[in-house]
Amino acid sequence: MREKPVNHAGAAVAFIADKPHLDFHDARLWDMRQKRDAQMHLLPEWQDLRSRASAIKEHALANLADYLEEFERNAKSNGIHVHWAADGAEHNRIVAEILEARGARTLIKSKSMVTEECDLRPYLAARGVTVTENDLGERIQQLDDQMPSHIVVPSVHKLTSDVARIFARSYGTDPNADDPHQLAEAQRLAARPVILHADAGMTGGNFFVAETGTFVVCTNEGNADLSATVPGVHIATIGIERVVPRMADLGVFIRLLSRSALGSPITQYTSHFRGPQDGSEMHVVLVDNGRSARLGMADFWTSLKCIRCGACMNTCPVYRRSGGLSYGAVYSGPIGAIIDPTFNERKYSTLPYASTMNGSCTNVCPVKINIHEQLYKWRQVLVEHHQMPFVKREIMHMAGKLMGQPRLYRAAINGTETALGTLPRFALYNWLNPWGKNRELPAPVKETFHSWYRRNRPTAGKATPETVKTETKA
Amino acid sequence: MGMKIGLFVPCYIDAFYPGVGIATLELLERLGQDVTYPTEQTCCGQPMTNAGCVSDSAAAEALFVKLFSGFDAIVMPSGSCTHHVRAHFDAIEQTDAVRHVRANTYELVEFLHDVLKVRDFPWAEFPHTVGLHNSCSSLRALRTASMSELGEPAFSKPKTLLSGVKGIRFATPARPDECCGFGGTFSVTEEAVSARMGLDKVRDHFHAGAEYIVSADSSCMMHQQGCAERNHVDIRFIHIAEILNGARQ
Structure with a gap:
């Protein structure tokens, strides 16, 4: 049976009909775009940074196999177990086996888009492992049984009143108490015992460094550190495209990441993981899941430069007025529209058309992915592959x-x-x-x-x- | 005597905004150019190519080259058609004639600003507050103005031209670079988002105090006007060629 394409336009109708949500969503993301602009104006070298970031990524991707193996060697000598997952199924199996070997039944997990790609949570739930997300937005999405709608701010489509209702359902708090501080406190109280008693911790990874065999996780809530420091085992899932050759390269990306994402100079926490804590294990699962194939696509391989800052989503006038969930995919917005079809051409054949090709996404991209040109190219590919209605x-x-x-x-x-x-x-x-x-x-x-x-x-x-x-x- | 100029009038201007075509023709003639409108012209092929149906643009592109390759310059009051001819005329074999057409096609504003280098329009007077709308093709593909995302030094070719018009004042919308949501077939396939973007755009100009939205692209304005009228936003629309040609309103 042929899968039905995502009905982005239809979902957008419903999103737009809800004026309070629409207005908040548009204003919140536009505010992030403006803060990003303000940060850009503070750095005269901004365009140079973008060029450097793009060049480093292109070099790393052009020599991907070498850098991956270099990382593996160095990580192993740091005492890190390195695993290779060809696809989501293999990734999930590896994670489950690590947990099983230690008899771990509860996992505290910080945000990771790759685990969303792999559909890890339902896989582990079916095997009796309780997974608790500890990024606030991601936890809200987990409790509401929704995908993240944005790669940096996963529940940005929700108002505090929505969160109050979700917390009331899950935590028994007052459904009408929508003060953000009270809500944050409710989450803190609910999360703390889970973190203290978890059997294992899991994180994603923003970058991994070939020359040092280490990896870096950037968060604003410090939640990744809470996951990583759970005694016993720390598993980090990272896409293979996130490698940078040298520690010196990292500065370029750290300077761009949070400025592009939130308009803040740096994330509150930039944690380097160099090896396991005493008495614990550290595992890195390097996930391919279609990335090698994408690397071979002449018109689309540069989408692998993406550092998942979400700047393209914040600036996208279509995304701001349709919401991330309307894309029906793990990755939404402009970057999603050029990545998703590589996972499933039929299902995501509508997404390259969910764009006016205005080009703002390309201009804000910190690693200079020509997003709107890839949207344009995808349309040709989809027509050639008979995916147009x-x-x-x-x-x-x-x-x-x-x-x-x-x-x-x-x-x-x-x-x-x-x-x-x-x-x-x-x-x-x-x-x-x-x-x-x-x-x-x-x-x-x-x-x-x-x-x-x-x-x-x-x-x-x-x-x-x-x-x-x-x-x-x- | 000026150059031999071929005038291309996009299909929607021909059918819905003939005044824009007339103003473009008269303005170029007023500036001493020898302008011809080849009457067999149809469309540049952009709608098909932008939808991904590149081969379906071949007939339109071939006809365009046949009609226009003999001119020194091809001028059109449309940023997106210009961008299509210049950057995306790929459905046909790249002969010398095709290369000539691609290299010598200009959007009206850039032709006036960069080629003829006109700065004064003594016959023009427009004592109104206008909000300037740059289409995304004009802004980010033809680069007729600075782009807010890049933090580059501010410039605006259309504003430079309009500044040569007596009495004109400019309103400053909050999101000057935001796409208005027309997007060609996007306007029907993503109707809800498109119309919402259009409404937000016209409201932004209205709240900034604009009496008129002025643009070098009638397609954006056709969409914006439809949104403004449906939602009773009291704002009028005029093509930059009409103001520069001395329209009085």
């Missing part, structure tokens, strides 16, 4: 033919040609109908420019270009 494909085909025939085109513009080729009129008009749902049509005019020109410049315009050329020379 039939009616739209036919309309484009017909329009293309019409545009090549001046007389037929003119007749169509003048309204004297009613049968627009072979497509039934109802299909064409149904397709164009949405224009008028929330918008007026342009007012009818007395005459087209074309007929005005023929009346007012009666001798001009019929000349062929060759004669024009001749006249020019004469």
Whole structure:
């Protein structure tokens, strides 16, 4: 059975209908974009940093196998166990085996988009492991049984009143108490005993360094450190594209990451993990899950430079007005729209069209991914792979033919040609109908420019270009 | 005598905004240019290519090259069509004629600003407060103005031109670079988001005190005007060519 493509446009209708949520979401993310701009203006070297970051990533990706092996060697000599996961299933199996070997039944986990990719939580739940997210936003999403809607601020689509209701359901707090401080305190009280008694801790990783065999986790809540310091075992799941060659490279990215993401100079916590605590184990699971294949895609491989700052989402006018969940994918927004189709072309075939291709995403990207050009390219690939809906494909085909025939085109513009080729009129008009749902049509005019020109410049315009050329020379 | 200029009038301007085509033609003639509008023209092919259907643009692109390759310059009052011709005319074989067309196609503002280097429009007077809307193609592809995301030194070719018009005042919207949501077929396939973006855009200009939204792109304004009218936002729309050609309102 063919999977149905994500209905982004439909989900956006519902998102937009809810004005308080829409307004908050748009304003909150736009505020992050503005704070990012303010940080950029403070650094005269901003564009140079972007170029350096892009160059380092491209170099690392071009030599990926070497740097991965260098990391593995150095990490092992630091006492870290290194695992290789070809896909999500292998990743989940590895994590479950590590936990099982220690008899761990509770796992405290900080935010990791790769574990979302792998669908780790349900896998572990089915094996009797209780997973508790300890990033506040991620925990809210977990309690509400939703995917993160943003890669940095996972519950940004929710108001505090929504959180109050979720906490009331899960923690028995007052459903009407939506003061952020009270809510944070409720989460603190609920999380603390879980953290203290957890059997194992898990984190993601923002960067790993080949030359040192170490990895870095950036958070603002310090939650990754709470996961990592659980006695016993620390598992870190990291995508293979997150490698940087040298420790010296890291500064470029640390300077860009939080400025791009939140408009703050640096994350509150930038933790370097160099090896296990005394008496504990440290495991790094390096996940491929389609990345090697993407590296081989000439038009799309640079999407692997992404450092998951979310700047493209914050600036995206479509994302701000449709919400991350409308993308129906782990990765939403502009970066999601170019990554998701590599996981499932059919399911995510609509996402490259959830864009006006305005290009703002490309301009804010700290590692200079040409996001809007990849959106443009994806559309071609999807058409070539027959992923465009039939009616739209036919309309484009017909329009293309019409545009090549001046007389037929003119007749169509003048309204004297009613049968627009072979497509039934109802299909064409149904397709164009949405224009008028929330918008007026342009007012009818007395005459087209074309007929005005023929009346007012009666001798001009019929000349062929060759004669024009001749006249020019004469 | 000026150059031999081929005037391209985008399909939606031909059909819905003939005044914009007329203003463009008259303005170029007023500036001493020899302008011809080849009457067999249709469309640049952009709608098909932007949807991903590149091969379906071939007929439109071939016709365009046939009609325009004999001109010294091709000028059009549209940023997105210009961008398409210049950057995306890939559906046909790249002959000398195609290369000539790609290299010599200009959006009206950049042609006036960069090629003719006009700064004064003594015949023009527009004693109104206007909000300037740059289409994303004009802004981020043709780069007719500085982009807020890059923190580059501020410049704006359309504003420089409009500053040569007597009496004009500028409103400053809060999000000058935000896309208005037209996006070609996006306007129908993502109708809800598109219309919401359009409404937010016209409200931003209205609250900044603009009586008019002025733009070099009629497609954005067709969409914005539809959103403004449906939601009773009291703001009017005018193409930059009309102001520069001396429209009085």
